[in-house]
Amino acid sequence: MAAEDTRTSQLLPGEWSNKTVDDSLVEIVLDQKRHEQAQVKLPKILDDALPPVAKSPWAIMLGTGFVFVNVLLLTITILVLTGIGVWGNNQPAGWGMDIINFVWWIGIGHAGTLISAILLLLRQQWRNSINRFAEAMTIFAVMCAGIYPLLHTGRPWVAYWLFPYPNVLAMWPQFRSPLVWDVFAVSTYFTVSLLFWFVGLVPDFATLRDRARSRGAQIVYGMLAMGWSGSAKAWHRYQHASIILAGLSTPLVLSVHTIVSFDFAMSIVPGWNVTVFPPYFVAGAVFAGFAMVILLAIPIRKWYGLESFITMKHFDWMAKVMLATGMIVAYGYCAEVFYAWYAGEPAELALLYNRGNLANAPYSWSFYALILFNVLAPLPLWSAKVRQNLKALFWISLSISIGMWFERFVIIPVSLTRDYLPSAFGYYSPTIVDYGMFAGTIGLFIFLMFLFIRFLPMINIFEIKELLHHKEHEEHHRNGHAGHAAEHSNGVHTTAGEDKR
Amino acid sequence: MSHGRDNHARPYGVVGSFTTPEALLEAAQRAKDAGYRHMDGYSPIPVEGLADVVGRPKDWMLTGLVLGAGATGAIVGFALEALTSAVSYPHNVGGKPLVSIPMFFPVLYECTILFAAAAATFGMFAMNDMPKPHRPVFNAEAMVRASQDRFVLCLEASDPNYDLDRAMAFLRDQGAETVEEVWTSEGY
Numbered sequence: 086m087a088a089e090d091t092r093t094s095q096l097l098p099g100e101w102s103n104k105t106v107d108d109s110l111v112e113i114v115l116d117q118k119r120h121e122q123a124q125v126k127l128p129k130i131l132d133d134a135l136p137p138v139a140k141s142p143w144a145i146m147l148g149t150g151f152v153f154v155n156v157l158l159l160t161i162t163i164l165v166l167t168g169i170g171v172w173g174n175n176q177p178a179g180w181g182m183d184i185i186n187f188v189w190w191i192g193i194g195h196a197g198t199l200i201s202a203i204l205l206l207l208r209q210q211w212r213n214s215i216n217r218f219a220e221a222m223t224i225f226a227v228m229c230a231g232i233y234p235l236l237h238t239g240r241p242w243v244a245y246w247l248f249p250y251p252n253v254l255a256m257w258p259q260f261r262s263p264l265v266w267d268v269f270a271v272s273t274y275f276t277v278s279l280l281f282w283f284v285g286l287v288p289d290f291a292t293l294r295d296r297a298r299s300r301g302a303q304i305v306y307g308m309l310a311m312g313w314s315g316s317a318k319a320w321h322r323y324q325h326a327s328i329i330l331a332g333l334s335t336p337l338v339l340s341v342h343t344i345v346s347f348d349f350a351m352s353i354v355p356g357w358n359v360t361v362f363p364p365y366f367v368a369g370a371v372f373a374g375f376a377m378v379i380l381l382a383i384p385i386r387k388w389y390g391l392e393s394f395i396t397m398k399h400f401d402w403m404a405k406v407m408l409a410t411g412m413i414v415a416y417g418y419c420a421e422v423f424y425a426w427y428a429g430e431p432a433e434l435a436l437l438y439n440r441g442n443l444a445n446a447p448y449s450w451s452f453y454a455l456i457l458f459n460v461l462a463p464l465p466l467w468s469a470k471v472r473q474n475l476k477a478l479f480w481i482s483l484s485i486s487i488g489m490w491f492e493r494f495v496i497i498p499v500s501l502t503r504d505y506l507p508s509a510f511g512y513y514s515p516t517i518v519d520y521g522m523f524a525g526t527i528g529l530f531i532f533l534m535f536l537f538i539r540f541l542p543m544i545n546i547f548e549i550k551e552l553l554h555h556k557e558h559e560e561h562h563r564n565g566h567a568g569h570a571a572e573h574s575n576g577v578h579t580t581a582g583e584d585k586r
Numbered sequence: 587m588s589h590g591r592d593n594h595a596r597p598y599g600v601v602g603s604f605t606t607p608e609a610l611l612e613a614a615q616r617a618k619d620a621g622y623r624h625m626d627g628y629s630p631i632p633v634e635g636l637a638d639v640v641g642r643p644k645d646w647m648l649t650g651l652v653l654g655a656g657a658t659g660a661i662v663g664f665a666l667e668a669l670t671s672a673v674s675y676p677h678n679v680g681g682k683p684l685v686s687i688p689m690f691f692p693v694l695y696e697c698t699i700l701f702a703a704a705a706a707t708f709g710m711f712a713m714n715d716m717p718k719p720h721r722p723v724f725n726a727e728a729m730v731r732a733s734q735d736r737f738v739l740c741l742e743a744s745d746p747n748y749d750l751d752r753a754m755a756f757l758r759d760q761g762a763e764t765v766e767e768v769w770t771s772e773g774y
Binding site for chain 1: 628631671674675707719723735
């Protein structure tokens with residue numbers, strides 16, 4: 086069966102060696118031609134004459150991202166000059182798309198840390214080819230997320246008031262407020278992710294430094310490599326520090342989204358004050374994050390010819406992680422409904438009504454959209470054939486990304502506009518500035534991602550080489566020691582078994 | 587090891603390059619058996635067991651540093667919260683106690699992680715003598731490929747057993763692809 090064959094395809098098929106790994110990965114960064122615009126409309130004969138790898142719509146993607154970065158700058162300027170009244174936020178909906186987008190972006194970031202930290206601790210070597218850009222995704226997503234609460238303060242130029250610093254007013258942040266916890270959690274998360282990412286990049290910077298052709302590139306990558314020599318002692322400490330960082334990031338990533346969920350769960354607003362929020366937010370973050378990794382991995386793999394590194398097995402496993410976390414999220418929705426019904430509290434029952442009654446409750450469509458995008462759309466992932474179908478995976482991942490946005494939408498305006506007191510009921514509708522800013526952060530994310538692809542190795546070079554070495558070793562053990570010399574002269578053989586370590 | 591300026595280039599050692607990690611590991615083991623003590627291996631990937639041969643750094647140093655930094659972070663976080671909430675700016679919010687440990691836990695926790703992660707990163711860099719853009723061993727031609735696809739062994743001149751001709755012959759005997767003598771640069 087064709088699907089079975091692709092699922093068991095190897096991570097590094099054929100005659101891969103350290104040299105060829107370098108050639109294919111480093112050249113993406115160093116060879117400018119690879120990023121030339123795709124010439125899709127060329128006549129067939131010309132198209133064939135061009136080397137197949139020398140095209141990717143890099144310029145189109147970067148350009149599109151850049152346009153939306155400008156939209157973001159424009160909307161920020163309007164907001165700062167006018168005040169947050171240009172958003173749809175009002176009384177009682179003090180939180181609107183700004184917080185929806187904040188939580189959405191933070192959630193997307195979580196898959197990166199999960200892949201790089203938790204899977205590293207679990208010695209899951211399949212993570213090696215996707216961890217680098219998942220980590221980059223984390224950092225860029227947290228940057229996009231950070232913009233919102235900063236602007237939501239209304240006066241972003243005094244955002245440093247959120248941090249504890251001795252000031253002439255002798256005022257300090259309110260440490261019993263979940264919003265201050267959020268400041269600490271998100272800024273720690275960003276800093277630690279950045280450190281972890283940079284530590285991972287250092288040996289690859291050394292490779293780039295040694296292969297760079299231009300003096301400028303040598304100097305820049307040389308500075309970034311900080312004099313990495315690859316000495317055995319340095320490697321030993323390096324691995325030790327990586328494991329420690331992974332061990333620290335794992336509880337960190339769980340704590341960050343837990344704390345983000347406390348922003349809601351610590352309050353007494355019906356629909357927010359639920360004990361299932363922390364685990365359900367964390368699962369939702371992993372769900373959304375893996376969807377975004379798949380959304381990015383499918384086109385990038387195709388454009389840069391990375392089929393040997395990101396295999397169908399990766400997609401299969403990412404889809405399984407997505408399915409599992411999706412089920413947890415679906416359980417969360419059921420638990421919320423159950424709590425409301427079982428508690429029998431009038432305000433909670435009113436919430437159920439507001440979510441479920443299509444005819445009379447203003448936002449109930451969003452709850453059904455959520456169920457459709459987040460619960461029903463991922464169900465085909467139970468089938469191995471769907472997990473092997475990149476088109477299907479792409480659309481399902483897109484649906485999950487939209488669905489997770491709706492999840493936050495259901496939590497925020499639906500709860501805020503139907504509080505305990507009918508006199509406090511209201512309605513929230515986003516304005517063009519809200520939409521512009523959302524599109525702008527997506528543009529910023531794409532812009533940064535594509536800059537990253539061009540200037541930094543998007544796949545962890547040394548970990549791929551390490552993987553290659555381990556595979557060689559496995560083969561060696563399988564063949565017995567006699568086959569050793571022959572193997573090395575032949576280059577690399579891939580093993581028949583799965584890399585389950 | 588001298589970090590001061592030194593205007594005379596001195597011999598630094600002999601560098602041999604190998605094509606596989608196994609060959610490097612074997613050569614390093616033989617060098618150790620032959621009595622060489624001051625040596626280091628350079629490779630594009632971590633070679634398991636090589637650190638044990640060339641002199642494994644002490645793990646407890648980094649672990650201890652991270653532990654100490656984590657504990658410091660916890661104390662700093664808690665002290666920051668308790669002192670500001672109860673001493674500098676006491677403020678009754680919803681009848682919560684001024685020092686409320688459950689409410690203080692998240693910030694305390696984040697500070698612990700932040701300090702520990704910073705210590706792990708910067709401690710590792712410091713112990714590895716980074717950033718240091720130039721090292722004498724980089725003068726070896728083979729080192730350009732030590733970050734790519736070659737596995738390099740350097741027998742250092744600081745070793746009391748060191749003898750240029752013997753070291754070169756030794757590396758050639760181990761099947762090194764290239765063998766070269768390396769000098770320090772002026773000023774290193």
